[in-house]
Amino acid sequence: MSDIKQAHHAVVMRVLEGAGTASHDQRRAAFDNAAPSGPVGTLIDKVARHPYAVTDQDVAAAKASSLSEDQIFEVVVCAAVGQATRQYQTALAALKAATGKS
Amino acid sequence: MRLSILDNGHGFGTKALFALIRAVSRQPVLDVIKLVKYRPDFYGAPMQKVTHEAMRGPSEWSVADRELMAAFVAETNQCVWCTNAHAAVAKEAYGDAAKVAAVLSNLDTAPIAEPLRATLRMLRKLTLENSVDARDMGALLTAGVSTAQIEDALAVCFSFNTIGRLADAFGFVVPSAKAYEAGARYLLARGYR
Numbered sequence: 001m002s003d004i005k006q007a008h009h010a011v012v013m014r015v016l017e018g019a020g021t022a023s024h025d026q027r028r029a030a031f032d033n034a035a036p037s038g039p040v041g042t043l044i045d046k047v048a049r050h051p052y053a054v055t056d057q058d059v060a061a062a063k064a065s066s067l068s069e070d071q072i073f074e075v076v077v078c079a080a081v082g083q084a085t086r087q088y089q090t091a092l093a094a095l096k097a098a099t100g101k102s
Numbered sequence: 103m104r105l106s107i108l109d110n111g112h113g114f115g116t117k118a119l120f121a122l123i124r125a126v127s128r129q130p131v132l133d134v135i136k137l138v139k140y141r142p143d144f145y146g147a148p149m150q151k152v153t154h155e156a157m158r159g160p161s162e163w164s165v166a167d168r169e170l171m172a173a174f175v176a177e178t179n180q181c182v183w184c185t186n187a188h189a190a191v192a193k194e195a196y197g198d199a200a201k202v203a204a205v206l207s208n209l210d211t212a213p214i215a216e217p218l219r220a221t222l223r224m225l226r227k228l229t230l231e232n233s234v235d236a237r238d239m240g241a242l243l244t245a246g247v248s249t250a251q252i253e254d255a256l257a258v259c260f261s262f263n264t265i266g267r268l269a270d271a272f273g274f275v276v277p278s279a280k281a282y283e284a285g286a287r288y289l290l291a292r293g294y295r
Binding site for chain 2: 001002003004007008010011014015018020043046047048051052054056059069070072073074076077079080081083084085086087088090091092094095097098099
């Protein structure tokens with residue numbers, strides 16, 4: 001069986017707790033899809049819930065809201081990793097409930 | 103791409119690597135490579151470890167099955183870039199383009215084994231609804247899918263629900279079929295490291 005648990009944990013810890021240009025709070029909010037409303041919040045919500053709908057205008061509006069490209073790079077990565085992590089953990093919990101195993 | 107740093111913000115050594123890739127493959131550097139090589143300590147390097155383990159680590163699923171899962175998750179997310187990329191790898195790995203096309207066209211009628219079909223259905227529900235429950239997992243187990251196979255499929259799903267989001271958000275440019283084929287050959291030979 002492949003085992004990504006340790007590597008997955010490392011990704012999450014790196015994007016949330018490691019060095020970056022966006023603040024830790026900004027990255028955590030993006031990961032949780034809990035950013036304040038506004039251009040950045042709109043972009044993050046689209047990345048989390050319907051990424052195919054992200055437009056050039058969404059990214060341009062985030063840039064115009066004073067985030068640098070590096071900050072946008074980081075919060076978008078956090079939003080994607082966060083949504084996929086919630087799915088992954090929900091599914092593992094369902095499997096555990098079905099099998100009674102950890 | 104929508105962030106110029108992802109096209110032009112790499113260091114000298116990485117730009118030299120890109121020039122080598124262009125010379126050897128005679129294709130443009132794929133945007134996914136530009137992404138993972140941009141500030142790789144932040145995302146690319148740690149995520150490549152996840153993806154390589156999910157796609158090439160030990161598993162009861164074949165490499166072809168896992169590439170098909172990647173393409174299927176991408177197609178469910180309406181991510182054209184990733185669907186094309188991993189459909190190309192799956193076609194090469196199976197040696198059966200028609201099977202991959204059939205799955206992406208109609209899962210219910212595609213000529214695949216029932217455990218794989220049931221697993222893909224679960225991945226589709228998880229991707230669309232962000233949730234599955236114990237009954238969904240119980241149905242998979244009843245269909246003959248092992249616990250280890252379910253965990254492995256979830257690892258693939260995590261990787262491609264992350265990468266597909268980034269492809270769409272950053273506006274990956276969809277390349278030619280020849281570029282996808284070159285990428286597929288590389289991924290089958292070298293994996294995701």
